[in-house]
Amino acid sequence: MAPRAQIQAVKAEFLDPTLYEDTGLSGVPRLSRGTLLGALSRAFDLAEGRKPGHAQRVAYIGVYLAGDLGLEPHRIEEVYFGCLLHDVGMAVMEPVTPPGIPPGRVRAGTVPGTNSACGTSAASWSEVIQSIARHCEAGSEVARRMGFGEAVSRAVLGHHDCWDGSGRPGALPGEQSPLISRIVALADRFESLLDAEAPPLALRRSGPAMLRDMAGRELDPDLAERMAVIASRDDFWLGLYDNDLGAGLMALNYGGVMSRDELFDLLGVIADIVDVRNGRAEGAGRRIAEMARKVALHCDMTERRADLLKVATLLHDIGTLGVPARYLRKPDILSVDEMSAVQMHPIYARDILGEVPGLGAAAWWVGCHHERVDGKGYPGMLEGSEVPAEAQIIGLCETFDALTNDRPYRRALPRSEAFEILRGLAGSRFDPYILARFESVAGPFDA
Ligand SMILES: [Fe+2]
Ligand SMILES: [Fe+2]
Ligand SMILES: [Fe+2]
DSSP: OOHHHHHHHHHHHHHHHHGGGOTTSSOOOOHHHHHHHHHHHHHHHHHHTOOTTHHHHHHHHHHHHHTTOOHHHHHHHHHEEEEEETTGGGGGSSOBOOOSSSSSSOOOTTTTTOTTOOOBBBHHHHHHHHHHHHHHHEEEEEHTTTTHHHHHHHHHHHHHTOOOOOOOOOOOGGSSHHHHHHHHHHHHHHHHHHHHHHHHHHHHHHHHHHHHHHHHTTOOHHHHHHHHHTTTTHEEEEEEOOOTHHHHHHHTTTTTTTTTHHHHOOOOHHHHHHHHHHTTOOHHHHHHHHHHHHHHHHOOOOOHHHHHHHHHHHHTGGGGGGOOOHHOOOSSOOHHHHHHHHHHHHHHHHHHHTTTTTTTHHHHHHHHOOTTTSSOOOOSSOGGGOOOOOHHHHHHHHHHHHHSSBBTTTTTEEEEEEEHHHHBBBTBBHHHHHHHHHHHHGGGGGG
């Protein structure tokens, strides 16, 4: 195939803007915490090295079990959020693989408490244990910063804890561990069996016996027995393997609809996680997003559109959760394979945002934030006006912020030098008009 035809094929395959059109783009959508985090949990799956939808399936299992136990609605919500966020702490660290097991081939249940340590670098046992403790603590802190209470952050902290008190340094044995924590731990453990036991019908047959086998050691015996009974029901399995499982969970609207400011706060925490993963200065993601909003207004976009661009910008690099952190922070030139992995991040982000009701346009902008007007960007090699103005604003603000702050591979440049570099990219990386508008508003950010 001729290069041009190849490029067109890539565009058709990866970047079809009609898939992301929002009819009557109206600004920031009204979203519940449960809807937003239900969709963004796909990014946490990437960080955990799990199959897409792992956190959503854990949430389904946890909510089903909590409902079966007759828990009150607000307690079921706590289970839901604990399940979705259980491994969010993996986003800020590099996964490790237990010794003797090939990277990415950790079989659930074979290594107590390490069922999610599906990583790329072999480690000693003490490193594995440290890794478990660190991601549980980091995830618990993230949950707190997102505004969740003690029950949810405690459940995230204890999702590797075993009934017998093993699994994590500091794990509480038996009923000393709160019920919500034990439900989340069981749901994660059970979903991990799905990962290990393919096809699903095999687990349908063997699951109850495996649960009873883990009872009293890894799992709360009463909960394990209850789950074993649930795992023999058709409706449980039909729900778990429903193609619309994610949409169904998001439609529950747990956590209530967020105001505009609450939405920005929650997304700010996500942006902070992305900063850590990318080795960026603290607050970079929030700063870039606010800058993008101001540039959008200066490009005569409406307040509502500028707000939506801020949402997109806060999430623009969420796809880097699917890229090994050591590539993102490498203080050297990346190999071809490493670069290919990094270049997947706009696609991951676009696909994740595309699932959120009302964020179709934002998903498209985010998917294009590394495109260049000269057609040499990625992932779709779009050209000229094919590159949305919003995507260029994201790329411009990100580039400027990167140039003017310390990065793992170089020191911060003076602003004058950064502007000089950007001017040199007019007509190649960026549209000269947007660049000129950016320059005219970038001054106030000096203060
Ligand atoms: Fe974990
Ligand atoms: Fe997990
Ligand atoms: Fe990026």
